[in-house]
Amino acid sequence: MTDKLTQNPQPELSEHDAELLSAYIDEMLSADEKAELEARLFENVFLRNELSAMRQTVAWMNALPALKAPRNFTISAADIAPAEKTPERKLIPMQNRNLWYLASAAAIVIVLVGFGVVFSLSPSNSGAAMRAGDSSEGIALSATQIAPQDGEAPLESLDTADNTDTALFSDYAYDIAEQSAESSVGLANPANASEVQAPVPPADSIASSSNTSRSINDNSIQQAEAPQLNLQLAQATLADLSSVAQGSGAAIIPGSATQALAVMSDADTGIVAGADSEALADTHDEANDDLIETDGTVENEASEDAISEEIEPVLTKDEPSNLIQAVLNAVRLYAESKRQ
Amino acid sequence: MPDSENQVDNLIAKARTGDIESFNALVLQFQDYIFTISYRIMGDSDSAADATQDTFITAFRKLDSFRDGNFRAWLARIASNTCYDMLRKYKRRPQDYLEELPGADMYDEAPIPADSPNPEQEAQRTDLNQAIQNCIQALNDDQRMVIVLSDVQEYAYQEIADMLDTSLGTVKSRLSRARLAVRRCLQSVQELLPDEFRLTSDE
Numbered sequence: 001m002t003d004k005l006t007q008n009p010q011p012e013l014s015e016h017d018a019e020l021l022s023a024y025i026d027e028m029l030s031a032d033e034k035a036e037l038e039a040r041l042f043e044n045v046f047l048r049n050e051l052s053a054m055r056q057t058v059a060w061m062n063a064l065p066a067l068k069a070p071r072n073f074t075i076s077a078a079d080i081a082p083a084e085k086t087p088e089r090k091l092i093p094m095q096n097r098n099l100w101y102l103a104s105a106a107a108i109v110i111v112l113v114g115f116g117v118v119f120s121l122s123p124s125n126s127g128a129a130m131r132a133g134d135s136s137e138g139i140a141l142s143a144t145q146i147a148p149q150d151g152e153a154p155l156e157s158l159d160t161a162d163n164t165d166t167a168l169f170s171d172y173a174y175d176i177a178e179q180s181a182e183s184s185v186g187l188a189n190p191a192n193a194s195e196v197q198a199p200v201p202p203a204d205s206i207a208s209s210s211n212t213s214r215s216i217n218d219n220s221i222q223q224a225e226a227p228q229l230n231l232q233l234a235q236a237t238l239a240d241l242s243s244v245a246q247g248s249g250a251a252i253i254p255g256s257a258t259q260a261l262a263v264m265s266d267a268d269t270g271i272v273a274g275a276d277s278e279a280l281a282d283t284h285d286e287a288n289d290d291l292i293e294t295d296g297t298v299e300n301e302a303s304e305d306a307i308s309e310e311i312e313p314v315l316t317k318d319e320p321s322n323l324i325q326a327v328l329n330a331v332r333l334y335a336e337s338k339r340q
Numbered sequence: 341m342p343d344s345e346n347q348v349d350n351l352i353a354k355a356r357t358g359d360i361e362s363f364n365a366l367v368l369q370f371q372d373y374i375f376t377i378s379y380r381i382m383g384d385s386d387s388a389a390d391a392t393q394d395t396f397i398t399a400f401r402k403l404d405s406f407r408d409g410n411f412r413a414w415l416a417r418i419a420s421n422t423c424y425d426m427l428r429k430y431k432r433r434p435q436d437y438l439e440e441l442p443g444a445d446m447y448d449e450a451p452i453p454a455d456s457p458n459p460e461q462e463a464q465r466t467d468l469n470q471a472i473q474n475c476i477q478a479l480n481d482d483q484r485m486v487i488v489l490s491d492v493q494e495y496a497y498q499e500i501a502d503m504l505d506t507s508l509g510t511v512k513s514r515l516s517r518a519r520l521a522v523r524r525c526l527q528s529v530q531e532l533l534p535d536e537f538r539l540t541s542d543e
Contacts, residue, residue, distance in 0.1 A: 013520065022516030026490075028497060057523040060472055061491035069375040069392065070385060074364035079397050 013050045021051050025058060348411055356403050363403075367396050370412060374419045380488040381423040383477040391426055395419040416493065417503040420485055424504075427481045475525035483518035490515050 013021075020037050023029050029037065041048050348369070354362035374395050379388035395418050399406075406414050476484055476492075485504060489495045490511075495503070501511045 015517065015520075018520045019513055019516040022519055023512055026497065028512065053523055054519055057519055057526065058491050060468065060526075061476075061487065061522070062494065064380070064469055064472060064492050066372060067376040067379055069371040070389060072368065073371045073375075073389075073392050073396050074367045075360060075393075075396055075400055077360060079393075080360075080400055 011046050013047075017047065017050070018054075021047075021054050024051070025055055349408075352403070352406065352411060355400065360400070363396075363400050366411075370415055371396070373412060374415055377416055377419050377488065377493055378423055380473070380476065380492050381420065381484060382426065383473070387426060387430075391419060391422045394422045394426075398422065413495070413499060413503075416489070416495070420489060420503055424481065424485060471526060471529055472522070475522045475529075478525055479518050479521055483514050483521065486511055486514040487518035487522065491519070 020029065020033065024034065024037055041051060348366065351362045351366050355366065371392060375388055375392045378391040378395070379385065382388045382391055395415065398418050399415055402418070476487060479487065486500060489500045489503065490497070497508055497511050497515075501508050504511070
């Protein structure tokens, strides 16, 4: 910084010296530090001036007037009543974002399970199915972790996934876990089936149910003979899917059933959902209508657009695509496989 | 004064049992003080009022945690924490205050000094006080908290360290930087100040 009036450039006070001066003002220096500084002050005009300026600044701040409260701040009984808890997030998503995450994650989960079904059916890949029970650490989105355990969202295990892809599941799984009491697509622990209505109902009831939607209707679930998902198989197949995907060079992008389907296509497993894309058209609108019924605050248009954008590029371009239907088809195939 | 101290202790004892009226007597006694701290930290009356109200509500709820000692300092601690949380919440930035340098029409909202023994002198200081407040506002939150508690409210380093739950060294360094920054900020606007209030670099 240059002083415009003098020939010599104005030295700047170093941070260290500023701290010394500041502590000196407050008598917070050690005896040695104080002696050393005072010796310097004696010799150094600049330092003396800086000290003087700092003292002045402090003095002015000391002199700031005490202010008067603009009103009385006495409290009432109402002020100290127990604070209202913020409303718990409703089980049915009230916002597009939650709905979208839920739908995406649900589709991912179910599609991957369906993929695992095909996997196990394929002779060349039978070994993969036999790996059920092995560690599923590679995949964060394990079935039990998705399921709500007494309403809590299990996040910790998700974060330990070593797969960066799967780390992204945490958000989705959180939403799923939170909302899966109302959601049929959460791969719930069968023991909690009655509470969360999560077990997947047989394909027949799905295809025929007029209440087909992201949240499969309570009645259809309770009445259906729901095939109990083999959680370990689901975990294993998810792990295998990941390794297959990596082997084939395709990356799983969570949150997009589209990508999952692309992976399946690459792996040449019969394109479970893709082959049935034609079946998607009919119930698309119906499913979305049901979404509205289930959650009156959903903005239909936005969710439709969001879903369409994701699915259309991979599935048929002509027909309206439906994330939910992809899910349901995978479910159907899985149910069928269980009957074989 | 022992009497007033006893009175404060008595009121605290009653308030601990849930006696709101006794607590409110304490509120009336300390609200100017808490409002002042809050205003110096937050920079505007509305935020300061919110912080003041929250401070007293919190204080009542936490009365059990007050160990005998300096009740005013204990309140000040709650106030500074309340303000800190509020600042975090509102994410106020120093840039917001560049518009509020002297010259801006701030006087409508300027809070009233508690006492003005010499109105004429007070009027002369108004420009300076406003400039100081604006320069304090230009500091980052951490520096502002420390300089308000130290130089405006005159708490000791260790007291401040305890209030802000930080170390003595941190208080020292934040304070020195804050003082330097305020001083430089005042220099930059000193042409707006009356002659006698200008900082000079040479004696």
